[in-house]
Amino acid sequence: MMRLIAIFKRDLKSSFREFLAVYIIVAPILFAIGLRFFIPSVEAISYQFAIEESLGNEVVQEFKKYGSVETYNDLDKLKSRVNKVDDIIGITKGSAGGYAVVLEGNEAGGSRYIAHQIINRLQGGERKEIVTFSDIGARISTVAIYGTSSVILMAIILCGIVIGLNIIEEKESRTISALGVTPMHRLEFILGKSLVGFSLPIIEAFIIVWILNMTNINLMMILVMTVASSLIAIIFGFLIGVLSSNQISGIANMKFLMLFVSASFIGAVALPQTYQRFLYWSPIYWSTIGLNSIVANTATWPLIGQYTMWILGLTILIFFIFRKKISTGLS
Amino acid sequence: MIRVKNLYHSYTNDSNYAVKDVSFEISKGEIFGFLGPSGAGKSTTQKILIGLLQLQRGEVSIDGKDIRNANRKLFNSIGVSFERANVYKKLTGIENLSFFAQMFSVPTEDPLKLLKMVGLQDAASKKASSYSKGMLQRLVFARSMINNPSIWFLDEPTSGLDPTTTSVIKDIIRNRQKQGATVFLTTHNMHIAEELCDRVAFITNGEISAIDSPRSLKLKYGEKRVIVEHIEAGELTKEELSLTEEANKERLSSIISAGKIETMHTQEASLEDIFIKLTGKELK
Structure with missing residues (x-):
């Protein structure tokens, strides 16, 4: 165990002293920060209402069905709130009884009609409906879903590539030979190298979730899917390492790998359901749909278990196909 | 071991x-x-x-x-x-x-x-x-x-x-x-x-x-040799002679008898000489 930790610490130290490796590690975090500006917040994709308290709890509860509600006991405060930069619809008592809708004037087109519609329902009216309410189950924007899952997947794959770069370093400096004349077993070498591929994606996945303000998703599921997906990234890392004689060829192989990863991700997101079976062979496909479902809050543990089994099964298969290549390459 | x-x-x-x-x-x-x-x-x-x-x-x-x-x-x-x-x-x-x-x-x-x-x-x-x-x-x-x-x-x-x-x-x-x-x-x-x-x-x-x-x-494989610098016909002459070959031994005796030796050093065969002698190759 001490050797595994020593190999892991050395790799980490070495990676953080290499510009390319640092960039690869930090890139997903930078992407997440960039993406944060494009993901609409929860408030922006649902309606917000500022309601005068005197309208009563029944009114407040009715409006809560359609969005978030803030209550105010003072009309001026309510107006001041409506006047702020975000879209929020004020509801107060009308001068002739009933209700009055307070708007800033620059709200999105449908806002006032939605308020009218809800008030109409409250009053039990049967006026012609301008807006009908339906719920397709979406609680989060597609940008947020695919953005989050793609950045997490990127972190997982790139951390696998860090393993590849470390193996290339060992090959270029021939330190593998120096390790070969110590009591270290080859399995310890492989496991020690793999630790970077497990630990960094987990840390990065949680940082990404935090940056993207997605902390309400099931973090345990994220952990399971990240660990499972890391397995295939680790094999990719070892393959890049043993197939590349230097960093340049390592980067070339990395590009080829990214093509495969991107194709699997885009296919999982864009292909119609009936064609998705053509992607079942790719563990990245299962990682993608797993992460998407977790971020969209539609995942269940049986579903995550099923995706994880697919990833594990396919990863083991890929490992057995390339086992000899990896073993020879590390000699 | x-x-x-x-x-x-x-x-x-x-x-x-x-x-x-x-x-x-x-x-x-x-x-x-x-x-x-x-x-x-x-x-x-x-x-x-x-x-x-x-x-x-x-x-x-x-x-x-x-x-x-x-x-x-x-x-x-x-x-x-x-x-x-x-x-x-x-x-x-x-x-x-x-x-x-x-x-x-x-x-x-x-x-x-x-x-x-x-x-x-x-x-x-x-x-x-x-x-x-x-x-x-x-x-x-x-x-x-x-x-x-x-x-x-x-x-x-x-x-x-x-x-x-x-x-x-x-x-x-x-x-x-x-x-x-x-x-x-x-x-x-x-x-x-x-x-x-x-x-x-x-x-x-x-x-x-x-x-x-x-x-x-x-x-076993080295040859004992001697390098002599002596004056002959008014000029400084340098010769390397084997201590095992008869002709060389006689030549050395005559140089010593002439009494005009400037320097004389025994020359041991180096390990490199022996390597070349045994393998016919140089160590490069």
Whole structure:
């Protein structure tokens, strides 16, 4: 165990002293920060209402069905709130009884009609409906879903590539030979190298979730899917390492790998359901749909278990196909 | 301590052998020199002994253990100094040694103490990428001592070093020998071999042509000669004469009788001369 930790610490130290490796590690975090500006917040994709308290709890509860509600006991405060930069619809008592809708004037087109519609329902009216309410189950924007899952997947794959770069370093400096004349077993070498591929994606996945303000998703599921997906990234890392004689060829192989990863991700997101079976062979496909479902809050543990089994099964298969290549390459 | 019997190795898995029927034994506490030109089979033999190449044919035992069945724990007692400086360039000297120390399951030496021994204490905290060739060579040499090995494989340990540092390295090797270490020294530097080795083996084209102590080899194959500078017909003349050939002996007597000798030195055959005589090849 001490050797595994020593190999892991050395790799980490070495990676953080290499510009390319640092960039690869930090890139997903930078992407997440960039993406944060494009993901609409929860408030922006649902309606917000500022309601005068005197309208009563029944009114407040009715409006809560359609969005978030803030209550105010003072009309001026309510107006001041409506006047702020975000879209929020004020509801107060009308001068002739009933209700009055307070708007800033620059709200999105449908806002006032939605308020009218809800008030109409409250009053039990049967006026012609301008807006009908339906719920397709979406609680989060597609940008947020695919953005989050793609950045997490990127972190997982790139951390696998860090393993590849470390193996290339060992090959270029021939330190593998120096390790070969110590009591270290080859399995310890492989496991020690793999630790970077497990630990960094987990840390990065949680940082990404935090940056993207997605902390309400099931973090345990994220952990399971990240660990499972890391397995295939680790094999990719070892393959890049043993197939590349230097960093340049390592980067070339990395590009080829990214093509495969991107194709699997885009296919999982864009292909119609009936064609998705053509992607079942790719563990990245299962990682993608797993992460998407977790971020969209539609995942269940049986579903995550099923995706994880697919990833594990396919990863083991890929490992057995390339086992000899990896073993020879590390000699 | 090390026993090699009928060792063969082919990189192409056919009868084109890089090492052919190599046999030798090294006793505990002995410094054994393995001498030969580049491509002679020195490194191949060493790589088989340290497990970096698979043993194809023949028998090799280290410390009484057949290397085919040896446990990796055997490496706790083995140290290897490689000819090529294979260190982690992004780590400092001390980080390199500390990392390798953690690979062994026996008490290890203090990395700083080893760096001081080879004169790298001032560069201990500098990245190995900033080291010169000689410094890297010393770092690799220091690393080979981290587990305090009782069996020590040294591949050209003084390559690229200045005479002062070479002298330090030779002293370290001698001291380790006094402490009981067995040394397998691979080199094409005959002077180092002559100074350090108890016995040497000459290898060319994968085959051993002679094994003995440097002194015995010189006595057995060397020719006693003398170089004389004398005045003849008013001019300084230099002659190299054999002390075993009759004609040369008579010539030397006549020079001595003439009484006009300026300088006279006996000339021993060097190990390199004997190597060339036995193998017909130069050590390059």
